[in-house]
Amino acid sequence: MYLTARNVTKKFGSFTALDNVSISIAHGEFVCLLGPSGCGKTTLLRLIAGLADLDEGDIRLEEEDLSQTPARKRGFGIVFQSYSLFPNMTIAENIGYGLKIRHTAEAHIASRVAELLELIKLPQAADKFPGQLSGGQQQRIALARAIAVEPRVLLLDEPLSALDAKVRGELRSEISRLQRQLGIPTLMVTHDQEEALALADKIICMNQGTVVQSGSPEDLYNRPATRFVADFIGTSNLVETARVREVQPDLLESRPEGPDATYVACIRPEHIILKPDANGRATVRSVTFLGNMCRIEVDAPLGLLTVETHGAESYREGETVDVSIPRKRCTWVADDITEAAS
Numbered sequence: 001m002y003l004t005a006r007n008v009t010k011k012f013g014s015f016t017a018l019d020n021v022s023i024s025i026a027h028g029e030f031v032c033l034l035g036p037s038g039c040g041k042t043t044l045l046r047l048i049a050g051l052a053d054l055d056e057g058d059i060r061l062e063e064e065d066l067s068q069t070p071a072r073k074r075g076f077g078i079v080f081q082s083y084s085l086f087p088n089m090t091i092a093e094n095i096g097y098g099l100k101i102r103h104t105a106e107a108h109i110a111s112r113v114a115e116l117l118e119l120i121k122l123p124q125a126a127d128k129f130p131g132q133l134s135g136g137q138q139q140r141i142a143l144a145r146a147i148a149v150e151p152r153v154l155l156l157d158e159p160l161s162a163l164d165a166k167v168r169g170e171l172r173s174e175i176s177r178l179q180r181q182l183g184i185p186t187l188m189v190t191h192d193q194e195e196a197l198a199l200a201d202k203i204i205c206m207n208q209g210t211v212v213q214s215g216s217p218e219d220l221y222n223r224p225a226t227r228f229v230a231d232f233i234g235t236s237n238l239v240e241t242a243r244v245r246e247v248q249p250d251l252l253e254s255r256p257e258g259p260d261a262t263y264v265a266c267i268r269p270e271h272i273i274l275k276p277d278a279n280g281r282a283t284v285r286s287v288t289f290l291g292n293m294c295r296i297e298v299d300a301p302l303g304l305l306t307v308e309t310h311g312a313e314s315y316r317e318g319e320t321v322d323v324s325i326p327r328k329r330c331t332w333v334a335d336d337i338t339e340a341a342s
């Protein structure tokens, strides 16, 4: 592994913000730290950046212990949520800043800045000031400034969250393209699961100061380990074991051993098959048209289910339908919420 954080613990007074967290990033990998507000993502990023000290554990870059290396010597590029450009410097001066403080020759700075402006598709912006650019453009400049010095790792802290939806989508593609093109190992903090699914090679899902699951976007979506992950990433229908046993016992075949309270069935909305059926045992409660699909709430023997359909079939509120769930589409997840409560 290229960058590792091992058994990292960080406390603020008596509050444990990170509890024995371990993560790793491989060469060229794009890793997202994903989790709800307050779970410790930013704290972990700041420790890796060297902007705060950890209480226990270590952070290594290719086995080199970084504990005594100050932030500016780590050779990392950082982009924050707020664009944090220097308002009184031109765009060219902003991008070249890191090179200038490293005493790079002026001619080299100028050519590197021009190259980066091309790369981020803002070749005309060199002599402008940050205030003359849109939020999305400023964030691209912040990105160019971070990569100007050829960082060993790129750290992104919610870089898209201050932007409106359309610009966010564009910049998301831009970040993805740049990261792949340059191959810089990247760690991005986000609370937006869609963003993490779209960008990451690996998602590290966190909750309450711990890592709850990490893996590829496909792994986390298709094989969530816990109720928390199933709920946080995408939409899930979660059904208690006892209810499954009563209504559709064949779904129990893939269930790991354990008392009823330890696992719940997780069924994704797109895996439920609806059929119009006057004698069906389920009733459509609501239908929401979302353009490329319909989201339908159905009162079914398994409970209130959310179903997504892409088909031509349309449904009306109050209509009786048949609901079926293919056995292999049911995943069993650990009921961490029950465990925590008991």
Ligand SMILES: Nc1ncnc2c1ncn2[C@@H]1O[C@H](COP(=O)(O)OP(=O)(O)OP(=O)(O)O)[C@@H](O)[C@H]1O
Pocket (backbone or CB within 6 Å): 012, 017, 035, 036, 037, 038, 039, 040, 041, 042, 043, 044, 191
């Ligand atoms: N300097 C600090 N002093 C005291 N508590 C802090 C400090 N920094 C962070 N915390 C607490 O540690 C917890 C984790 O904060 P952190 O900013 O890492 O969360 P986050 O997952 O990045 O959330 P968000 O998405 O809201 O930024 C929070 O409960 C926060 O209040």
